[in-house]
């Protein structure tokens with residue numbers, strides 16, 4: 001009985017945290033979509049490797065401070081950034097196509 005209750009209590013928190021993660025990611029992607037539109041309009045490249053490196057350094061340090069595996073934090077951020085850059089490439093090519101038409 002104890003184990004069932006304890007498991008449920010922990011899973012309730014996991015559910016809340018996962019919901020927060022989805023909301024945080026949705027807000028982050030809203031911002032990055034705007035960045036993508038700005039870059040397309042002003043002909044800036046979709047990826048900014050210097051900014052990515054700075055973010056990864058910052059996130060690795062935060063992960064270490066909060067006892068999260070920094071290797072995991074870096075992989076997670078790289079996964080997100082790859083998706084953002086893919087969006088930016090799409091926005092840029094749609095923008096260029098719209099200007100041609």
Ligand SMILES: C=C(O[C@@H]1C=C(C(=O)O)C=C[C@H]1O)C(=O)O
Nearest residue numbers: 032035046047048051052081084
């Ligand atoms: C969001 C940007 O575009 C790209 C995505 C980044 C990110 O998701 O953190 C960082 C750098 C860029 O490669 C940006 O330039 O700020």
